[in-house]
Amino acid sequence: MYENDRAAEMYDLLYEDKKDYRSEAGQVARLIRAHRPDAAALLDVACGTGIHLQAFAELFAHVEGVDLAEPMLAMAARRLPGVPLHAGDMRSFRPERSFDAAVCMFSSIAYMRSAADLDRAVATLAAAVVPGGVVLVEPWWFPETFLDGYVAGHALTRDGRTITRVSHSTREGGMTRMELHYVLADARGVEHRSEVDMLTLFTREQYEEAFSRAGVKAEYVESEGKGPGFFVGVRG
Structure with missing residues (x-):
């Protein structure tokens, strides 16, 4: 997936035209600041080509991004000169600093293959934030909300x-x-x-259990748009 610059470019152009990244980032910032009003530093895990991260950079004083695909990170670097970007797996990445919030957008969490992988990914997000920091995940559809075909x-x-x-x-x-x-x-x-x-197609309970095991009490919040919503929690 996105194995070269050409594939990443097609992805980037289409989704920048299709999705309202700025509006989504605004909703996420509001959800974060409802729990941590002074949030200033944000980590975007699975940041892709950096379109959400670009919008977050307008809303937070310091942002960084992580992604597994090098071609996606290369595009993000061109979009966001000077923003720290890291190659890493969401199941194991450990940043050099702590953040007020860590997010995983656009249902990227659903690329985890098992509940154990989901646990590791949520634990990575939780470990990246300070005590009292916010962890936010945009899930994929639940088994009962997915439309087959x-x-x-x-x-x-x-x-x-x-x-x-x-x-x-x-x-x-x-x-x-x-x-x-x-x-x-x-x-x-x-x-x-x-x-x-x-x-x-993780269940809602599997997401909630992953957050709980990571020391984060999460709530599910409906999206303001057509998306699958968000899990938002605060690290204890």
Whole structure:
């Protein structure tokens, strides 16, 4: 997934056009400051190409990002010169400093394959914040809210390029199988790439238990938009 700069670029252009990252970051900042009004430092785990992180940088005095995919981090570095970015796995990354808040956005947590992996990821977030710090996770859909057979698409034309993305999502046991196809057309020709992402349909109870085991009492909050909501908690 996002194995090269070209794939990361297609992802970046499409989602920047499709999602209201600034609005989402604003809701997240409000949720954080409802628990920690003076929050000034934020860590974005699975920051991708840094679009959410760019919006967070306008709302917090200090931000840093972590991601496993080097091409995504390279794009984030171009977008956010001077912002500390780190290559790391959300199950094991340990920052050099502590933060007032640690977040994991855009359902990236669902790439964890098991409840044990979920526990490790939430523990990583909790370990990154100071006592009284806020941990916020945007989950994937729950088993009962996932729409089997869901189809989505988006197209963008800009600067002599057209990019399209279509997806088809089905349930396979406790997982979502999301098949995605991207087509890019520009002066060089037409390029097609595809991928299959597997996202775990963790239950609400599994998320809550992972937070509890990490020493964080979490509550589930509905999203202001169409997203799956947020788990928000404070480290004891």
